[in-house]
Amino acid sequence: MDDKTFFIETLGCQMNIYDSAFVAEVLTGAGYKQAADAAGADIILINTCSVRERAERKALTRAYELASRRSGDPDTVIGIIGCMAQRLGKSLLDHGGRIDLVAGPDTYPRLPALLETLRAGRDPVIDIARDPGGMYGLRPGGHDRVTAFVTIMRGCNNFCSYCVVPYVRGPERSKPHREVLDEVGHLVDLGVKEVTLIGQNVNSYDDGELDFGDLLESVNEVPGLRRIRFTTSHPKDLTHTVIEKIGSLPKVCEHIHLPLQSGSDRMLDLMNRGYTSGAYRDLAAFARTAIPGVALSTDILVGFPSEEARDHKNTLEVMEEVGFESAFMFCYSARSGTAAADLPDDVPEEEKVRRLKQVIALQNSLIDRKKRCMPGTTVEILVERESQKEPGFLIGRTRKNWLAKLPQKGVRRGEVVTARITGVSRWMITCETVENQIGA
Ligand code: SAH
Ligand code: SF4
Ligand code: F3S
Numbered sequence: 001m002d003d004k005t006f007f008i009e010t011l012g013c014q015m016n017i018y019d020s021a022f023v024a025e026v027l028t029g030a031g032y033k034q035a036a037d038a039a040g041a042d043i044i045l046i047n048t049c050s051v052r053e054r055a056e057r058k059a060l061t062r063a064y065e066l067a068s069r070r071s072g073d074p075d076t077v078i079g080i081i082g083c084m085a086q087r088l089g090k091s092l093l094d095h096g097g098r099i100d101l102v103a104g105p106d107t108y109p110r111l112p113a114l115l116e117t118l119r120a121g122r123d124p125v126i127d128i129a130r131d132p133g134g135m136y137g138l139r140p141g142g143h144d145r146v147t148a149f150v151t152i153m154r155g156c157n158n159f160c161s162y163c164v165v166p167y168v169r170g171p172e173r174s175k176p177h178r179e180v181l182d183e184v185g186h187l188v189d190l191g192v193k194e195v196t197l198i199g200q201n202v203n204s205y206d207d208g209e210l211d212f213g214d215l216l217e218s219v220n221e222v223p224g225l226r227r228i229r230f231t232t233s234h235p236k237d238l239t240h241t242v243i244e245k246i247g248s249l250p251k252v253c254e255h256i257h258l259p260l261q262s263g264s265d266r267m268l269d270l271m272n273r274g275y276t277s278g279a280y281r282d283l284a285a286f287a288r289t290a291i292p293g294v295a296l297s298t299d300i301l302v303g304f305p306s307e308e309a310r311d312h313k314n315t316l317e318v319m320e321e322v323g324f325e326s327a328f329m330f331c332y333s334a335r336s337g338t339a340a341a342d343l344p345d346d347v348p349e350e351e352k353v354r355r356l357k358q359v360i361a362l363q364n365s366l367i368d369r370k371k372r373c374m375p376g377t378t379v380e381i382l383v384e385r386e387s388q389k390e391p392g393f394l395i396g397r398t399r400k401n402w403l404a405k406l407p408q409k410g411v412r413r414g415e416v417v418t419a420r421i422t423g424v425s426r427w428m429i430t431c432e433t434v435e436n437q438i439g440a
Contacts, residue, residue, distance in 0.1 A: 004032050005035040005043070006034060006042065007034070007035045007036075008045045009062065011046065012049025015169070018138070019108065022138055027043075043115065044079070046079070046082075047081050049083050049084065050084045066078050079102070081102075081105075081108070083168040085102045088102075090102070104129070106130050107131075109134075130170050147195070147384060149195070149198050150184055150187070151198050153175065156169060156200035157172040157201075157204075158272075162301065174207040180218075192225075195225065202233060203238045213242045228251045230252075233259075235260070236275045238283060246287075246291055254291050254295060258298055262277075262300070271301075272339065277314060293400070295401055296322060299329075300329045306347075319363065325370060378421070380398060380417070384413065390405070393408060405429075410433065411436065418434045418435050
């Protein structure tokens with residue numbers, strides 16, 4: 001088996017990025033070698049997302065494209081793993097192209113065994129068994145990155161009416177905090193300076209001993225770690241206590257990703273989000289006061305069933321009032337099996353797109369407004385990598401998660417520097433280094 005190579009292509013959210021790293025670790029542990037690209041790899045796995053129809057279409061197109069290119073070596077294994085594998089299971093074999101393996105997110109620890117079964121038999125192997133308590137931790141070897149994700153929770157119990165995640169990812173479970181701390185410590189030993197704690201709703205973290213605020217305090221104590229980020233927060237579960245901790249713990253960055261989805265109470269109720277527009281605005285205002293200079297980012301979902309012009313207007317009003325630093329914006333996509341799929345998908349596609357364009361235009365203007373007054377101020381940047389587009393420049397992020405570039409001279413990857421902003425564009429700030437911080 002030593003000569004067998006694998007390649008994983010990852011679609012979807014941070015949870016999948018983490019899971020792909022876990023799968024790579026499991027396969028490497030079983031003697032497989034990681035290939036640099038799909039061409040020539042003996043096993044190609046596509047880690048897929050089901051959140052919107054478009055995400056699934058993209059994954060399917062890619063899988064069948066790879067399957068049809070298999071001509072060079074008919075023994076190449078093509079596998080679909082992740083959320084779409086869980087959702088569609090066996091039916092993924094019915095689309096024409098030859099798919100050899102379908103495996104859901106709870107099966108990854110036994111992927112080597114599944115590949116063995118595949119080798120021994122003639123039929124495709126399908127495993128979408130659930131493991132509602134399943135949790136994995138990473139102990140990567142050759143990690144060369146400055147930042148890393150650490151999954152602290154899997155699954156989701158919220159059942160927002162539009163969302164497929166609870167169905168494909170199963171119930172919420174929290175990784176024991178000792179394992180989280182062990183993983184963070186290990187990453188720091190490998191050179192990681194910033195960790196992002198991830199889960200579908202990190203504010204409901206509870207391992208039986210610590211809640212999310214306690215966990216932030218513990219991770220803040222890890223020696224050598226410079227920054228802590230976390231995502232995603234849920235407005236119904238983010239407490240004032242946690243907000244105050246974000247403001248007072250020195251390593252926790254001043255940034256909260258707090259999906260609003262809609263500014264209309266009627267929509268929020270139909271979406272089963274568990275908060276009102278007023279409660280959201282109060283929470284955002286509290287965060288702005290308790291954490292000086294906090295950046296608030298969000299997700300906006302337009303065109304939910306029965307959304308009217310005035311609901312949409314409410315969303316634009318809340319966006320304007322809160323003044324988000326950034327946003328991910330989507331058109332509603334009906335997902336079968338969710339509660340909202342029983343409602344008529346009655347906002348015409350052109351109208352969804354028109355509303356989406358409006359929220360994007362507003363968000364862009366909010367960013368431009370924020371950035372206009374930034375030149376001349378100083379920021380802290382963690383340097384992540386060399387710029388591919390502009391040799392001689394380094395790319396990093398500010399604590400508020402703005403992307404920043406600065407000249408390479410005297411600065412290296414992994415360092416934390418204080419820099420003065422000399423120019424801004426919508427997606428990038430340009431800086432000059434003022435000083436390298438001690439202990440970087
Ligand atoms: N757990 C996070 C993120 C879930 S998925 C949260 O609670 O916000 C990321 C985003 O995808 C969601 O916030 C939502 O805006 C969007 N999304 C989820 N289901 C969708 C659907 N059916 N159609 C369009 N967008 C969707
Ligand atoms: Fe989906 Fe809601 Fe869970 Fe987020 S909190 S993953 S939107 S069900
Ligand atoms: Fe993430 Fe998509 Fe699955 S958003 S949890 S990869 S459905």
